[in-house]
Amino acid sequence: MISFELTEEQRLAQTMAAQLARSTLRPAARDADEHLAIPPSILKEIWATGIVQSQAGAEATRSATLNAILLEELAVAGASFAIAAAAPIGFLSAIASQGSDAQKKALLPLFAGDSYQSAAVAIVEPDFAFDVSAIRTAAVKTTNGYRLSGIKGPVPLTRYCSHFLVVARFEDRLQAFIVERDAKGVIIGEKRPNIGLRALETATVTFDNVEVSIGVRLGEFAGCDVQWIVDSARTAFAAIMTGISRAVMEFVIPYTKERVVHGAALAQKQVIAFRLADMRIETDAMRWMTWKAAAILEKGGDATRQAQLACTYAREQAMWIVDEGVQMLGGHGYLRDNPVEMWYRDARTVSALEGVVGV
Amino acid sequence: MIDFELTAKDREIINLAREQGKIAQRYASYYDRHENELPPEQFPEAKNLPNPLDLAEHASDSSGARILHSLVMHEIYGGGIALHRSRWGLGNAVLNTVATPEQVEKWKNHTIAIAITEPGAGSDPANIRTTATFDRETDEWVLNGEKIFISQAESSDAAMVFSRFVDADGQRGMTTFLVEKGTPGFTVGPQLRKLGIRSHDTCNLLFENCRIPEFNHIKGNFKSTMTVFNDSRPMVGAMALGVARAALNFTREMLIQSGIQIDYRGGIRSRSAIADRFLKLEATFEAALLTVLRSKWLEQQDVPPKVEASIAKAAGGKAARKITQGCVELLGPEALAEDHPLDRCFRDGRIFDIYEGAGEIQRLIIARSILDYTSRDLR
Structure with a gap:
């Protein structure tokens, strides 16, 4: 039955996330971008929301829709912060939904601790021709397990990662392998800051003939549905791009009302007012598309089409919105004193990624 | 949930x-x-x-x-056309909203068109020039003016006419009159020659010293009369997207027949430019349809969806333009023939961002709301 109704629990969690985003996360966003790292105190706050740990609990507490709602709120404060939560969510939700019982039992409890920790879904490869349909990293069967070789990246927050979920070509299809960070042949490259999401300390991770045991293939002998992981990631990115778009809109509304040009507030000029109206239309639409994809995932349905459409739409609209946001502030929009230039960089970076996150 | x-x-x-x-x-x-x-x-x-x-x-x-x-x-x-024809016009909605019980009783079985737009007053009803003057001697109103782009003009039994008035005491204002077909001085023009929606009955109306009894004066508050449109806006969005979807479905079918698959699994480097464009049009469709559902869902919660109604109308109208134009371009020369289903979608699809409040008017409403501006602050 078609409904946009949030449950009481979802409403409460949304309010709390919004509160945290406003009071604590937003003020820390610029510094994190400048200093190329999320401060431990902020990671602690994100961890304290429980959003990551709830993925590891009993089946009933995982909710893709709730995750989408919360990721939007976190992204209003900063996309890097949202991804700091969405990356381990991506890993854990993949384990919880696709893993074997043994894998769930072994891995999920590891994420129940009190301090921030991560694990990354490694899909993207540092290659201009990269596409999820053309992954080069390969796994081959060995006597005792598998041998992985390839390069992944950018991978966020590698410092905090205990595991990587490596998507590789295996016997003519894509499969995922749970690789411990300390495994022999796993080489974490130098941190390499990107245009945006600079606080995420991204690096490439090389898998140089990494020998792994038979039990690490996600889903073990049954294997897994890598497309599910991609769909979940696209839904999470759509939620994050909705959050960035909202941040821009909420920032430029008061600015354009205050700023007087040729005797009238900018916002009183239709050319500006209409673009603000379009920001609202598109941000709404992005959110509903995200919710729809998340709701399908939550019900265990096939969300591939919906996740693709949500992400494709959000990419285009979010970039348009940040671009107009910079423009509306004029020269001020170009200065690092204002957050819009950061959102401009973040939006382009988010929209170029695949994998990494999840709902 | x-x-x-x-x-x-x-x-x-x-x-x-x-x-x-x-x-x-x-x-x-x-x-x-x-x-x-x-x-x-x-x-x-x-x-x-x-x-x-x-x-x-x-x-x-x-x-x-x-x-x-x-x-x-x-x-x-x-x-493209309703198999079950509706007898009712928006004028009926006005009658049911604001008329007296006696008036409703008299015209409840009439098909009543709504007549607002004039040559100089489309989105801005304040510019309406049609005027009714009260004739004290006969207790009648004398109506003069021209109304254009009137839906159901020929098939209706009467028109609900938005007009200025000058009453017996010289007081002025805006009001509505119900004018029955056959009233002397009321002429319906020929069918307008339109780009599309040609099955729709659309004409201009002319009132020349048209005398109307006082009983036909529908004394609605102008503002409450306009709320009729709050309900119809998201509906126009839904209609626009119906045409858009017909175009998308047809285009998808033709692309598949030509060997171009629409694959939702891969990323942007996995598909052709044609498939990518189709996918973006499809995303535009989904986006707009969800804004319609949002607005309609709010209506069901008894939350008057003013901004959301405008969002749905604006999104649906724009999506229909982009999608029908895009589909014709995607299919190329073969889709240009007039006997082709895309031809009608392309022409019909252009109306929804124009009628019942152009996209610009919806954006004015949305912008005023998010900026907390009055209609004076943002014109």
């Missing part, structure tokens, strides 16, 4: 509307080419088939009457 799955009942009624849409296509095509002929009050096939709009209104276990109604309307517009 957030959910976007249709119920079994929703699907049943929507499928019924879709099937009827297929039957209606033949008529849509005929009346597209014969714009001066009025479609009959009832198409023969409609006699033995239930009207899905009525079913949507009374269905239990549906996603709600407002939501289902909009989705049924969406299907009907996919067919």
Whole structure:
């Protein structure tokens, strides 16, 4: 039955996330971008929301829709912060939904601790021709397990990662392998800051003939549905791009009302007012598309089409919105004193990624 | 709980509307080419088939009457013309909202068109020049003016005319009059020659010293009369997207037949430019349809969706333009023929961002709301 109704629990969690985003996360966003790292105190706050740990609990507490709602709120404060939560969510939700019982039992409890920790879904490869349909990293069967070789990246927050979920070509299809960070042949490259999401300390991770045991293939002998992981990631990115778009809109509304040009507030000029109206239309639409994809995932349905459409739409609209946001502030929009230039960089970076996150 | 799955009942009624849409296509095509002929009050096939709009209104276990109604309307517009013709005009909605019980009683079975737009007053009814002056000697109103782009102009029994007035005491203001067909001085012009929606009955109306009894004065508050449009805006979005979806479905079919698959799994480097563009048009469709559902869902929660109604209308209108234009471009020269289904979608699809408040008017409403501006702050 078609409904946009949030449950009481979802409403409460949304309010709390919004509160945290406003009071604590937003003020820390610029510094994190400048200093190329999320401060431990902020990671602690994100961890304290429980959003990551709830993925590891009993089946009933995982909710893709709730995750989408919360990721939007976190992204209003900063996309890097949202991804700091969405990356381990991506890993854990993949384990919880696709893993074997043994894998769930072994891995999920590891994420129940009190301090921030991560694990990354490694899909993207540092290659201009990269596409999820053309992954080069390969796994081959060995006597005792598998041998992985390839390069992944950018991978966020590698410092905090205990595991990587490596998507590789295996016997003519894509499969995922749970690789411990300390495994022999796993080489974490130098941190390499990107245009945006600079606080995420991204690096490439090389898998140089990494020998792994038979039990690490996600889903073990049954294997897994890598497309599910991609769909979940696209839904999470759509939620994050909705959050960035909202941040821009909420920032430029008061600015354009205050700023007087040729005797009238900018916002009183239709050319500006209409673009603000379009920001609202598109941000709404992005959110509903995200919710729809998340709701399908939550019900265990096939969300591939919906996740693709949500992400494709959000990419285009979010970039348009940040671009107009910079423009509306004029020269001020170009200065690092204002957050819009950061959102401009973040939006382009988010929209170029695949994998990494999840709902 | 957030959910976007249709119920079994929703699907049943929507499928019924879709099937009827297929039957209606033949008529849509005929009346597209014969714009001066009025479609009959009832198409023969409609006699033995239930009207899905009525079913949507009374269905239990549906996603709600407002939501289902909009989705049924969406299907009907996919067919191009309603198999079940509606007798009622927006003028009936005004009558039912603001008229006295005696007036409702008298005209409840009339088809009443609404007449607002004038050569110099479209989106801005404050510019209306049609004027009614009270004649003390006969207790009648004398109406003079011209109304244009009037839907159901020829098929209606009467028109609800928005007009200025000068009463017996010289007081001025805006009001509405119900003018019956056949009243001396009331002339209906020929069918307008339109780009599309040619099966729609659209003419201009002329009032020359047209004398109307005082009883026909519908003394509604102008503002409450305009709320009729709050309900109809998201519906126009749903209708626009019905045409857009017909274009998308046809284009997808043709692309697949030509060996171009639409694959939702890969990323942007996995597909052709044509497939990528199609996918973006499809995303535009989804985005707009969800804003319609949002607005309709709010209506069901008894939250008056003013901004959301405008969002749905603006998004649907724009999506129909982009999608129908895009589909013709995607299919290329083969889609240009006039006997081609895309031809009508392309022409019909252009109206929805114009009528019932152009996209710009919706953006004014949205902008005023998010900026907390009055209509004086943002003109």
